[in-house]
Amino acid sequence: MSFDDTEESEELFEHHRLVASPNQELVRIDKYLITFLPNVTRSKVQAAIREGYVLVNEQSVKPNYKVRPDDEIVVSLPTPPRDTEVLPENIPLNIVFEDDYLLVVNKPAGMVVHPAYQNWSGTLVNALVYHFQQLPHMQGNEGRPGLIHRIDKDTSGLLVIAKTEPAMSGLAKQFFHHTIERTYLALVWGEPEEPQGTIDVHLGRSPKDRRVTVAFPKGDVGRNAITHYKVLQSLRYVSLLQCQLETGRTHQIRAHMKYLGHPLFNDALYGGSEIRKGTKFTKYKQFVENCFKLLPRQALHAKSLGFEHPVTKEQLFFDSELPEDFQAVLAKWEHYVQYN
Known part of the structure; x- marks a missing residue:
């Protein structure tokens, strides 16, 4: 609207x-x-x-x-409202797994998950409606067939989609009870003091800008949000983290990392598109700007997904490679740290 x-x-x-x-x-x-x-x-x-x-x-x-x-x-x-009908679009899908009940897709960065204001077409859901018939809807989630969870437009990685009502119900229960295993890779500014830890801080919409999620450390506002992180690689100016979600709040990793003082690399909404570590001399600044051009989005990838199959009860686990833009920037930082 x-x-x-x-x-x-x-x-x-x-x-x-x-x-x-x-x-x-x-x-x-x-x-x-x-x-x-x-x-x-x-x-x-x-x-x-x-x-x-x-x-x-x-x-x-x-x-x-x-x-x-x-x-x-x-x-x-003055204009008529849009209905919740989603128009099918022949957009290719990177399907990692599929059976009669569900599928797992690897979403590219830049693709919106479902139609919404200013993004009525070209979304993952438009593609799903084209490739699959009669996908189920969650109650109160009309216009988003098959969706149980989502990731941000500029975040790449794995999503599970329900193809039947029993699959949707079973997967939704696992998300509700936080039994879904979700692991992300994030490139953040700086080096966290602790090599691993848990961020247990409430998150909610910013009263100043509703596009942004902010931390409420006192816990009397917002909803509980828990992120476990582990440093995989320290590169002096930036660090590669593995983040595991226990809850699934809007922009959870992005907001938690900003709260920790280490916003995601090139995350414009959360202050990561500015130099947060290192000098601002011309040579270094030019290097960082070149990295931003290579990875014109926040450095976040939904790498793995594990859950119990809602129908067969088999334990499933899926992993994915870092996309090329993420790999390229990581390689540039490794080279820069080695020779500077």
């Missing part, structure tokens, strides 16, 4: 209709709406309210209006 469409129009199309609960606490309507509507910012919500696109009990309101119990809120926009 987007509030960007502000052209004059004789007709408005209803996008969302929400009814506040009978025991709803008083809360500003702009804050209330960003809690329930996907992929919108508070500023866009406020703009939509000022344009008259948001009605409460059939009346226009101001952004500071306090939502009350049983309020009916309707959001209408």
Whole structure:
């Protein structure tokens, strides 16, 4: 959904209709709406309210209006809403494993997992719908057939996809109980003080920028998030880490590593696209910028995936090679450290 469409129009199309609960606490309507509507910012919500696109009990309101119990809120926009139908697209898939119940794919960096605002096509789900018929949906997850989990657009690596309802249910339970084994490789700035450890710090959306996940060390805000890490290779300026997820929060590794003071290499959203270790002299700066060009994304790869087959109960484990861009940058750092 987007509030960007502000052209004059004789007709408005209803996008969302929400009814506040009978025991709803008083809360500003702009804050209330960003809690329930996907992929919108508070500023866009406020703009939509000022344009008259948001009605409460059939009346226009101001952004500071306090939502009350049983309020009916309707959001209408000049453009018709998109439905949840996913259009099939003939996009090649790198299938690592497949049987009658599930498949494991190796997603390339740059591919969005499912359609969403600004990415309605070219996604992994568009490809899945083309190659497979009647993929199941999780409840409340319409428009994302077969998906039990996801990885970020610019993260490469392994994903498991359900082909049947029993497979989806069985895999979802394993994710819920944290029994899925997920290992990532991450190139981070600097060298962690401890060669291995566990980051057990709550994570939640940043109140300043909802695109970003931030740490809440006191644990009274956000959701619990646990990442186990181990240094595989120290390269003075950067380190190659193995990260194992116990939970699966949005941007978990990226946010935890920033909290640790070692953001992922070239992770623009979390401060890793700046030089965080080493001098800023021209020669070194040019070297780092060349690395950024080789790997124009955060250095994160979902390397392995292990779980119990939801139907046959067989223990399955899948591993993958680092993609070429990641390997190339790692090799450049190894060479740089050896000769400088």
